[in-house]
Amino acid sequence: MSQVDLQQNIEGQKARRHALQTYSIWSLLRNAVSYHEGWERQWRAPEPKRAYDVVVVGAGGHGLATAYYLAKEHGIRNVAVLERGWLGGGNTGRNTTIVRSNYLWNESTALYEKAMKLWEGLSQQLNYNVMFSQRGVMNLGHTLQDMRDIERRVSANRLNGVDAEVLSPAQIQAELPFINLQSRYPVLGASVQRRAGVARHDAVAWGYARAADALGVDIIQNCAVTGIRREAGAVVGVDTARGYIQTSKVAVVAAGHSTVVADMAGIRLPIQSHPLQALVSEALKPIFPNVVMSNAIHAYISQSDKGDLVIGAGVDAYAGYGQRGSFQTIEHTLAAVLELFPLFSRVRMNRQWGGIVDVSPDACPIIGLTPVKGLYINCGWGTGGFKATPGSGWAMAHTVAQDQPHELAAPFALERFSTGHLIDEHGAAAVAH
Numbered sequence: 232m233s234q235v236d237l238q239q240n241i242e243g244q245k246a247r248r249h250a251l252q253t254y255s256i257w258s259l260l261r262n263a264v265s266y267h268e269g270w271e272r273q274w275r276a277p278e279p280k281r282a283y284d285v286v287v288v289g290a291g292g293h294g295l296a297t298a299y300y301l302a303k304e305h306g307i308r309n310v311a312v313l314e315r316g317w318l319g320g321g322n323t324g325r326n327t328t329i330v331r332s333n334y335l336w337n338e339s340t341a342l343y344e345k346a347m348k349l350w351e352g353l354s355q356q357l358n359y360n361v362m363f364s365q366r367g368v369m370n371l372g373h374t375l376q377d378m379r380d381i382e383r384r385v386s387a388n389r390l391n392g393v394d395a396e397v398l399s400p401a402q403i404q405a406e407l408p409f410i411n412l413q414s415r416y417p418v419l420g421a422s423v424q425r426r427a428g429v430a431r432h433d434a435v436a437w438g439y440a441r442a443a444d445a446l447g448v449d450i451i452q453n454c455a456v457t458g459i460r461r462e463a464g465a466v467v468g469v470d471t472a473r474g475y476i477q478t479s480k481v482a483v484v485a486a487g488h489s490t491v492v493a494d495m496a497g498i499r500l501p502i503q504s505h506p507l508q509a510l511v512s513e514a515l516k517p518i519f520p521n522v523v524m525s526n527a528i529h530a531y532i533s534q535s536d537k538g539d540l541v542i543g544a545g546v547d548a549y550a551g552y553g554q555r556g557s558f559q560t561i562e563h564t565l566a567a568v569l570e571l572f573p574l575f576s577r578v579r580m581n582r583q584w585g586g587i588v589d590v591s592p593d594a595c596p597i598i599g600l601t602p603v604k605g606l607y608i609n610c611g612w613g614t615g616g617f618k619a620t621p622g623s624g625w626a627m628a629h630t631v632a633q634d635q636p637h638e639l640a641a642p643f644a645l646e647r648f649s650t651g652h653l654i655d656e657h658g659a660a661a662v663a664h
């Protein structure tokens with residue numbers, strides 16, 4: 232047995248041992264007896280192999296979910312997820328974690344509702360608590376046109392079997408007694424999806440990573456992809472910071488860096504990368520029962536389980552790769568939040584950060600094949616892809632495994648920008664989280 236084969240054998244054995252480490256009340260008790268010194272690492276740190284059946288570029292939630300479903304649903308386990316930083320360190324670990332499926336258009340609803348159904352069983356499926364909390368998401372309406380759009384979207388949601396209600400100002404006030412309905416942005420009503428809510432972003436990345444690793448997927452951090460090699464129009468391998476890796480299938484799931492990676496294969500994507508910011512306050516006692524979003528004024532607010540107010544802003548107008556953003560954007564967001572919730576005026580903000588979101592012309596994702604054989608793309612989620620993580624991974628894994636678009640992914644093909652068959656969520660949720 233060669234040194235490489237031996238190493239792979241050892242890694243395989245470690246993966247199988249991980250697979251046996253089930254999290255439950257019993258394992259907690261068992262490990263308590265041994266002072267919690269017996270827990271296995273959650274995933275391995277393998278050396279890259281010389282060749283894989285599939286290489287996934289990017290260990291965000293979408294890339295990890297893609298790898299997990301490739302292994303779990305399609306039996307393709309010789310998979311590497313290559314990450315230039317640390318897993319979950321991109322937008323996945325930086326977002327405000329709003330999960331909902333109340334989109335306007337049929338194509339979007341089908342995809343996000345598939346994700347919602349997967350969210351509803353995800354902690355059990357992964358044996359990892361992703362802290363999915365269905366506390367309800369309200370979208371506020373501030374103008375008559377907002378209210379017309381809300382009525383239209385709620386009707387469309389119901390026709391598609393997605394739960395949705397329209398709330399009057401009095402009903403909103405009953406749930407949020409401290410909201411100021413008569414502000415500079417008067418609140419005329421809202422839509423609410425009760426099954427919507429939030430999840431713990433890191434746990435989603437960690438849960439998928441652990442489950443994929445247990446199925447034999449190699450997750451390789453600090454391993455930037457620097458080139459995509461092709462022969463006769465087909466992918467043959469990738470250059471990385473840790474050497475060349477042979478593969479005939481590359482799935483690019485690199486969010487804000489999608490254009491940079493696609494460029495390595497000579498593909499120009501219709502994507503712009505923009506900074507998007509969020510911030511959290513000091514911890515407060517439980518006060519905020521649900522999630523409130525206002526697309527019109529770009530303010531999104533919820534309270535985390537540890538008590539911080541979690542506040543999301545709108546995108547910075549300029550394109551950029553800085554994981555921070557302009558001060559005036561947070562200033563504008565906080566002014567809007569305080570108009571709606573004046574009682575937070577003396578709450579101190581603790582931390583602020585930014586991510587790089589990948590915005591497509593119709594504010595919808597791109598999932599599917601590319602003109603280069605063996606190169607697949609998953610991007611364009613912009614400001615709202617966290618909620619899609621399980622559905623995106625599900626559809627992407629099928630697309631890669633079968634070499635043809637999953638039915639949920641088909642409407643989101645790259646070609647729509649040349650055929651003109653856009654989906655256009657601009658009407659409903661252009662910059663919504």
Ligand SMILES: Cc1cc2nc3c(=O)[nH]c(=O)nc-3n(C[C@H](O)[C@H](O)[C@H](O)COP(=O)(O)OP(=O)(O)OC[C@H]3O[C@@H](n4cnc5c(N)ncnc54)[C@H](O)[C@@H]3O)c2cc1C
Nearest residue numbers: 289291292293315321322323326327329456586616617618
């Ligand atoms: C502040 C903020 C708030 C948000 N709020 C919400 C919200 O409330 N709800 C919601 O649904 N969505 C929200 N989003 C959007 C959401 O976070 C993203 O759409 C989603 O997380 C994208 O996941 P991903 O796995 O595709 O990307 P990422 O998590 O960004 O993963 C991509 C990975 O690719 C890696 N990578 C890039 N280039 C290379 C390379 N050359 N080689 C190897 N690896 C590479 C990156 O390092 C990164 O880890 C928000 C985003 C931000 C920034």
